[in-house]
Amino acid sequence: MTTSFPMNAGDGPYSYFKNSHLQKEVLDGSKEMVRDAITEKLDIKIMLSSSNTLHIAEFGCSVGPNTFIAMQHVVQVLKEKYHNINILEFQVFFNDHVTNDFNALFRSLPIDRSYYAFGVPGSFHGRLFPSQSIHFAHSSCAIHWLSKIPKELLDEKSPAWNKGLIHYVGSSNVEVVNAYVAQFEKDMEMLLNARAEEIVEGGMMVLVTPFASYVRLMGFFGSSLKDLVNEGKLDESLFDSFNLPMYFPSPEDMTKVVEKNGCFSIERMELTYPKSKLVDEADAKTLMINLRTSLEGLIINHFGSEIAEEACARTILKSEEISTWMKVNYEKPSQLFVALKRK
């Protein structure tokens, strides 16, 4: 049983629907590479029967609108690639955890879409589709979510006990980092095993993980929580038992898990530096609201809604301080793009 951490539902001020600019930037940064992957590398046999349907899966779709932009792009490029095939139809499968707000997703589906749309509830670490039924898979800003927190991070007696921090970023303890890496490897093993069954020979999967610079901002949430501990409003052991279930893989991490699985060839793996208005302009307020959208559910789940609200509000109040910090510690926004082909 894996844990799920849905983005904020609905369309309120802190909803993912209204606050996914950063994920949109990641998406924009990978568009041309998605095009190249499909145009140059995708190599599936489309049966020239009466039913020519391409099956596209989006893993970790959340509620839109980014997922619709991504899928529209994929469908468009596939149409261009297979323009010589008469009557080509598209099925797009939008996957996310069962706790995702599929109602919101479905209600905002583009009216003029040129594909049949389906929702697929469940963890992408397990099987979701029949054997050899997917031609192209896509996942942006999703696979860095771990299925769970490695238990040694919470164990006082373990060398990997992550006391005083909420993530491996900022930790100088290599055991903490190793525990995160090990969980990422286990999760990716499950993910790749499942996809290896589901993706047809010659079919492809594109995985995109977000900016490393974005990650560093999470420490500010941690310091807001720590302030609450210092003020006696939050129990220290509750704080110490909280860790963010995210790991941001390096190209080496990805290569290792793909090679271990053995069913996919790496067609492209690239750390890229797409333009990010939010990072370049040190727009901390938008970034922190975006982070809140992603983390609030998680924090509520662990600390309750009062502490969560307080920690989120305090972090957003620090926007100016964070903007200043970002300017001094400017780090070029980067993302990891991986295109895999099923052997």
Added chain:
Amino acid sequence: MTTSFPMNAGDGPYSYFKNSHLQKEVLDGSKEMVRDAITEKLDIKIMLSSSNTLHIAEFGCSVGPNTFIAMQHVVQVLKEKYHNINILEFQVFFNDHVTNDFNALFRSLPIDRSYYAFGVPGSFHGRLFPSQSIHFAHSSCAIHWLSKIPKELLDEKSPAWNKGLIHYVGSSNVEVVNAYVAQFEKDMEMLLNARAEEIVEGGMMVLVTPFASYVRLMGFFGSSLKDLVNEGKLDESLFDSFNLPMYFPSPEDMTKVVEKNGCFSIERMELTYPKSKLVDEADAKTLMINLRTSLEGLIINHFGSEIAEEACARTILKSEEISTWMKVNYEKPSQLFVALKRK
């Protein structure tokens, strides 16, 4: 653009999830006929390739649990029929309007299901799937919902103006009945045209519509609304502009629309009289709560939530009176079962 009338969402006291006993009885009443249809009539070519997947569509699934019972049964019978095929996999597509509570549906999916589950948002009067992609389609207690109210029912100048009533049941005006029939025929034309494209040759569609006796109870909702008019709490013209968008087809109605479409053969069409504990025991209270579950959204939409709440509560208060009426006017519960095969 068709209108949608979702069953009550969530799992509260008047949710469809907790109040769908009647629909369950309809389902139970058709189980053996579904088995016969699949075992004796279904005639699809399963490709003996590496991917042997059967695609099953459920139209008008609502939120469960009935839809899961129905689909489990269909999958079971298909497994028995094709037991000689190695590694047979199942995809079940749960369809309902985009306003349906898919979150509730997904969160109550059986853990031990032996099929891959998908949600398909959209009206079954239009296309939902690629060409020739469905092997077996099923719909229970759904196709009697009309896509809209024929406008002549609301037109003072039309001979079909349905003044003083909320449905054709109870009306002595043949023009009113004809307007309902005409809308049913239009809707079924769209539904059958769409399914004719989507269902493979030899594939089947089973349609079940509910008890006629159930229909007669709707008049009690109408009389509760009329009481509110008489008490000056509800505007008479607002009452007159309300009509229930449901038509309960006869075997002749169904034959006519299927023959007009021309793409399906009628393998079985039967008015059956399955056991209904609720009707036999004149359990008016359960029946009226069940009706409330189905009609509340519709009534809120037209009259606002205050009047809707009042009308529903008053109708349920009449349970004893209705029970007495049911005993005097006992009508054997009947349902229409239709099994169609794509030619």
